[in-house]
Amino acid sequence: MFKKFTKEDVHTRSNLKSSIQRGLKSKFVSQYPLTEPVIDDIFPKKSQIELFKCEDKIQLYVVDNEVVCFQQFDELIPALKLVHKYPSLFPTLTVDRGAIKFVLSGANIMCPGLTSPGGELPDDSLPEKTIVVINAEGKENALAVGQLIMSTDDIKTKNKGICIESCCYLGDGLWNFNV
Structure with missing residues (x-):
């Protein structure tokens, strides 16, 4: 975006x-x-x-x-x-280390990046269209904000395809925007 x-x-x-x-x-x-x-x-x-x-x-x-x-x-x-x-105020998902470089280049997040070892989904089910924060395995700060394309239950069961549409990420035009 x-x-x-x-x-x-x-x-x-x-x-x-x-x-x-x-x-x-x-x-x-x-x-x-x-x-x-x-x-x-x-x-x-x-x-x-x-x-x-x-x-x-x-x-x-x-x-x-x-x-x-x-x-x-x-x-x-x-x-x-x-x-x-305010990192704890928004629903958060974690991607594995292999997804970091793709997320930082603006790519959407794929299901295997969240379901593989290192990835993390919340215990509570989140419906599609929910805005979520994407953290990376082993990193302290969030690297992106996106919108779920499918619910977290569907991510666990299907485990294939794009599940989060990236809205903004570290180093994009919004991050570097100066008023």
Whole structure:
């Protein structure tokens, strides 16, 4: 999604009204319930939230010159830098060591990368279309954020094909984007 993202991809930049900011906060909390205790740290009351409208109907929400989350169509997706600040607030999957170089080049995640030794799926079943954080075996920080194409139960049973569509990853255009 952000493989070749640059400042030229931003079309408009505007400040959000306080009523829209409140709606954004409540939508973020409804999508990610664990963020409720820290939502005022993520979107501080005294800070101005900016909206950047970009190519392909992507919207970036920026607080204090840092992208906090983005949206394509309806789903709010946390930026990787936010995930690094609050790693335990989002559903997390772990890929094995062999998948790391592919994920860091923007590839989607395949089922065997999660089900092989070193890969890890959560105990609770996650439905498809869930936004998840992708960690790597033996690494401390997340390397990508993606959306499940199939449920975690299907990943375990089918164990074939693409299971997570990559949204953003370490070193992509969003990671290197400077306001």
